[in-house]
Amino acid sequence: GEDVEQSLFLSVREGDSSVINCTYTDSSSTYLYWYKQEPGAGLQLLTYIFSNMDMKQDQRLTVLLNKKDKHLSLRIADTQTGDSAIYFCADGGTGGYNKLIFGAGTRLAVHP
Amino acid sequence: DAGVIQSPRHEVTEMGQEVTLRCKPISGHNSLFWYRQTMMRGLELLIYFNNNVPIDDSGMPEDRFSAKMPNASFSTLKIQPSEPRDSAVYFCASSLGTGNTIYFGEGSWLTVV
Numbered sequence: 001g002e003d004v005e006q007s008l009f010l011s012v013r014e015g016d017s018s019v020i021n022c023t024y025t026d027s028s029s030t031y032l033y034w035y036k037q038e039p040g041a042g043l044q045l046l047t048y049i050f051s052n053m054d055m056k057q058d059q060r061l062t063v064l065l066n067k068k069d070k071h072l073s074l075r076i077a078d079t080q081t082g083d084s085a086i087y088f089c090a091d092g093g094t095g096g097y098n099k100l101i102f103g104a105g106t107r108l109a110v111h112p
Numbered sequence: 113d114a115g116v117i118q119s120p121r122h123e124v125t126e127m128g129q130e131v132t133l134r135c136k137p138i139s140g141h142n143s144l145f146w147y148r149q150t151m152m153r154g155l156e157l158l159i160y161f162n163n164n165v166p167i168d169d170s171g172m173p174e175d176r177f178s179a180k181m182p183n184a185s186f187s188t189l190k191i192q193p194s195e196p197r198d199s200a201v202y203f204c205a206s207s208l209g210t211g212n213t214i215y216f217g218e219g220s221w222l223t224v225v
Contacts, residue, residue, distance in 0.1 A: 031213075042217055043205075088155070105154065
């Protein structure tokens with residue numbers, strides 16, 4: 001079945017850029033998503049990218065999609081301590097219905 | 113706009129008790145999802161409703177779990193009887209039809225002792 005994989009941990013210094021990577025297996029995926037989960041909170045939609053796009057930028061966030069390699073990345077510019085959270089990559093599939101397949105999440109730690 | 117609203121936010125119950133989790137989707141959304149999050153298994157889809165009708169319940173763990181959506185603005189997830197291994201965060205989410213972004217509630221944090 002479909003699978004989404006992410007590295008589990010990332011540590012960066014405040015002010016640096018963070019890059020969180022994700023790979024997925026479903027080559028027919030239409031939408032790919034990034035969600036953020038802060039401690040004790042729910043999942044907050046950060047951004048998404050449609051499969052016919054290579055890049056999407058939204059303020060400090062840049063999403064890159066390499067459809068050939070089925071690789072998705074989330075870059076956070078000027079990372080702040082408030083960005084410390086778990087970031088989930090999710091494969092939205094081909095529609096029909098939104099059965100999101102989530103990765104295990106990448107825990108981002110931002111240190112001074 | 114109010115997001116997806118879940119209750120209770122936290123519940124601690126004894127093994128064998130019935131647990132009922134509640135969800136109010138975003139107004140106008142016609143797709144509703146129940147997810148479970150655990151350390152071991154991550155995020156798992158339990159059940160999906162479209163226009164109040166269960167479409168896919170293949171993720172429901174066993175007969176102890178049941179979900180209903182009596183109308184467009186309310187859904188419940190019930191566990192009877194509860195077991196310690198049911199301890200998890202249960203998320204409700206909704207979207208405006210298929211192929212659209214899914215928005216999550218804050219979750220119900222369940223501990224079964």
